Amino acid sequence: EGSGPIWLDNVRCRGNESALLQCPAAPWGITDCQHREDAAVVCTGPVQLRLAGGPGRCAGRVEVLHAGRWGTVCDDGWNLAAATVVCRELGCGAALEGPGRAQYGPGTGPIWLDEVNCMGTEPALRRCPAEPWGRHNCNHHEDAAAVC
Numbered sequence: 001e002g003s004g005p006i007w008l009d010n011v012r013c014r015g016n017e018s019a020l021l022q023c024p025a026a027p028w029g030i031t032d033c034q035h036r037e038d039a040a041v042v043c044t045g046p047v048q049l050r051l052a053g054g055p056g057r058c059a060g061r062v063e064v065l066h067a068g069r070w071g072t073v074c075d076d077g078w079n080l081a082a083a084t085v086v087c088r089e090l091g092c093g094a095a096l097e098g099p100g101r102a103q104y105g106p107g108t109g110p111i112w113l114d115e116v117n118c119m120g121t122e123p124a125l126r127r128c129p130a131e132p133w134g135r136h137n138c139n140h141h142e143d144a145a146a147v148c
Helices: 080-089
Strands: 048-056 059-066 069-073 111-113 145-147
Touching: 048 080, 048 145, 059 111, 080 145
Parallel strands: 069 111
Antiparallel strands: 048 059, 059 069, 059 145
């Protein structure tokens, strides 16, 4: 149980909000709750991302850490918009290219993402529409890359 004021009540998030305060809720500070009703969350942590096999930190094969294992992204659906999201997420500036066909060599491990369909405005690669984690019809000769 927490202590002090209870600020939010009747929070009704849809799941696509980028911040808790964007969720519909009762007016700020208006509540009929007790601290025995305090909400909690358990997170898996952010998907970690890196560019591997390239000339530096901001160019290479896209690799993501999911379920404790590094894996790759299939180039099906991969484009400059997807590379834009990766470059921004890594703090590497603008995307110059979003090559496929394992331009930076084939990766190893699972192929985590396939049919990635970013618009380029998503805050992170994990927010782009794609097949469910681990579902793909690719091999590592189709690994996606980004050049920032």
